[in-house]
Amino acid sequence: MNTFSIINKKIIFRLLGYLLILESFFLLVSYIVSIIYKDDTGAAFLISFAITFVTGGSAVFFTRKSKKDFGKREGYIIVSIVWIICSLFGSLPYIINGSIPNFTNAFFETMSGFTTTGASILNNIEELPHSILFWRSLTQWMGGMGIIVLSLAILPFLGMGGVQLFSAEVPGLTPDKMHPRVKETAQRLWIIYVGFTAAETLLLWIGDMNFFDSINHAFTTMATGGYSTKQTSIAFYTSPYIQYVIILFMFIAGVNFSLPYFALKFQFKKVFRNEELKTYTLITIAFTLVIALKLFITGNGSLEQSFRDAMFQVVSILTTTGYVTADYLLWTPLLIALIFTLMFIGGSSGSTGGGVKVIRVLLILKNCFYELKRLVHPKAIIPMRLNGKTVPQPLVNNVLAFIVFYLLIFMISSVFMASLGLDMESAMGSVATTLGNIGPGLGSVGPAENFSHIPSIGKWVLSFLMLLGRLELFTVLILFAPSFWKK
């Protein structure tokens, strides 16, 4: 039986309408930035605002009699569509203003923004008006906000947040009763998000960075987005102070956002016994040390410089931010391989980071070693434990299916990108970096390059990969399952 008819389409339109109205206000903020910096882009933002506001307003107005019925099916559909709709309207300023006249490019840049990926088709960033750069950073900041709510409040409600819930319980939030607390939870998480953004802006401003660049970089750090207002990214700023501040905040942005929440409530025990945080820290330290040592030996500069270069790139790629202070493609093959490995790990669950996520990597590694134990004692039942609790078998299975899907999508998409004429390294790099919401890849899409030379069809595929990765695969893939559309 087909259930398309029983899906509450009106409520979907209504919610999308509300979100478009929200987006239109951010367009208005960019209009104000345009006025302040007198960069002649005001008209483009006013028109974009008007189109977005009127479309959103109409959707809300014409669905005012809709039923309030809102189930999981509607949830999945909205979550997948909202990123596409917001990217469509979000690309308006680029097109109207002429900064990115090509529609495919404008959509790619905006989707890369909202999914906090940071892959760019631009090669003239510093020539762009302030307000356009501000909007570009803002798409990432909004996307980051969206992701926190999505991963800590909405996905668990849809039955997909097993991993997140397990790694750090969100106060008062269980999959079955989201409604009463979702607003409160979201508010608390956003306060933390805004707080960190403000703190980073201030710390950068105190350094040598001007206020405009400070706020932009704070936006895209906290979102683990990686859009910079400079063509050469953070390499533009040679100040070690600025680089260390950014390393610190990238690292924070890659932590589960319920942990700072607990920390602010002085519940440090919950923070320190968190196995995901331990693993995340360990990965950061281990990769930094190996790379720093190798860089120092191969004559990259002083020990401090090698350490800073290593740590910056490790934290940037691991958290899927994608800022650059050194072109890692100029490093030795070993180091490139390590960076490529990091691309598959990603940030912590419940952070703005993408990728497979530390908790999943931790779970499957644990499962491997538990499997060896099980082979030694084939008749014993040996359940896996995490954070002191038993991990239910269906959750393990879900994580393993996730990783297989992730690698499968990576392989098929790499083959497809290779079929467009990209060499193997660029094909694999472009897929790994978009699916993981990172930014820079390998080969011709490396940190010193951009995505403008990718054929149009390739840009659409990569845009779709950003969405897939951002929504933890299943949220999108489930829409393609025939059983989803059956009663």
Added chain:
Amino acid sequence: MNTFSIINKKIIFRLLGYLLILESFFLLVSYIVSIIYKDDTGAAFLISFAITFVTGGSAVFFTRKSKKDFGKREGYIIVSIVWIICSLFGSLPYIINGSIPNFTNAFFETMSGFTTTGASILNNIEELPHSILFWRSLTQWMGGMGIIVLSLAILPFLGMGGVQLFSAEVPGLTPDKMHPRVKETAQRLWIIYVGFTAAETLLLWIGDMNFFDSINHAFTTMATGGYSTKQTSIAFYTSPYIQYVIILFMFIAGVNFSLPYFALKFQFKKVFRNEELKTYTLITIAFTLVIALKLFITGNGSLEQSFRDAMFQVVSILTTTGYVTADYLLWTPLLIALIFTLMFIGGSSGSTGGGVKVIRVLLILKNCFYELKRLVHPKAIIPMRLNGKTVPQPLVNNVLAFIVFYLLIFMISSVFMASLGLDMESAMGSVATTLGNIGPGLGSVGPAENFSHIPSIGKWVLSFLMLLGRLELFTVLILFAPSFWKK
């Protein structure tokens, strides 16, 4: 508590002794070949025979009072050690004769033989004496025999053969009662193996190939080994007939050996409903068609030539044989990516092929799609089905752990090979091809190259990877589990 003391070491020595005596007889056969072709290598084989026979004989003699107690622990230890011991003694002729004077190289070549990998350090194959070439092919043929018994009789007894047992029941064989039937099963399987080898020899001989080359290629085809008596591998033979014969037998060698057994008993239903066989055939056809088409379009030659080149390379890599008729590294990046993908699939379970194995790939892909179904119906219990039977959850978990270990070992080893100075493609290619027991890799270890330029330490690591891959990972890894050594 340490159980090292309660392990029946004597029975281990005794069995290894018997296997060395068996190996020594094959060395004697090579001696006879040396006499027939008057290639002055007789002495090397006689000495090797003597050393091997006396060592094996002594081990058997001095352990004649050992207890017959033989448990799983002893089984795991023997299975892992026997490949190393046989490779050590098997490298004697190369060293004594001076064909491969370097010990590391000789061990690499022999381990590559016994594990039916086919990766070679030789670049002067046609200059070598007949008997040395014969011994080289024979190591693969023996290895193939060993693998069939291992995967269809011994691993199930050790509790590792869940996958094999599931994909095609071996007549009268259950994990709990191996002893009475293992000999009978082994005999039946070997008759099939010998029969196919004889048939291929005959068919090649009927073609333009001389008898010596025919029997050598039949040995290494049926073992999915891939050692050739020609430096340019099968590309030496331009006859389409010869190439098609080899394609046919490579394909057969990649099928579960209990299926020909059923076919010979006219139980075709069991063959045709086998899902692994269907998937294996489908993969072969799909990859062949895509590659053939692309080759034809890019001007590789006639349609037949493109089809043959595509099918030969696809079957050779998928079955992990590793013969070459065309240097796939000269193809477009898309096709190289496809070949690289094939390296991770491998042959069927219970065949002489290596890699992850078709059944495991099939199982994890099925699991992904079942997981989507489970997400749509979170409260329903949806078990996976294969060949019409329900797949138990622990088996799924085992397969997933296997694949994660496989990829993990692939990644860590690739990073290690890169640290030796190999470029990323060569590092990944050398690891994928040895872990999968294939032969040729990518980059500097591609089909037109060999492994001689790899640093010594790299050769030892790759040799270990061949062993790991050949023994389905867990058989070796379990020895590193602390719980294995506890009571």
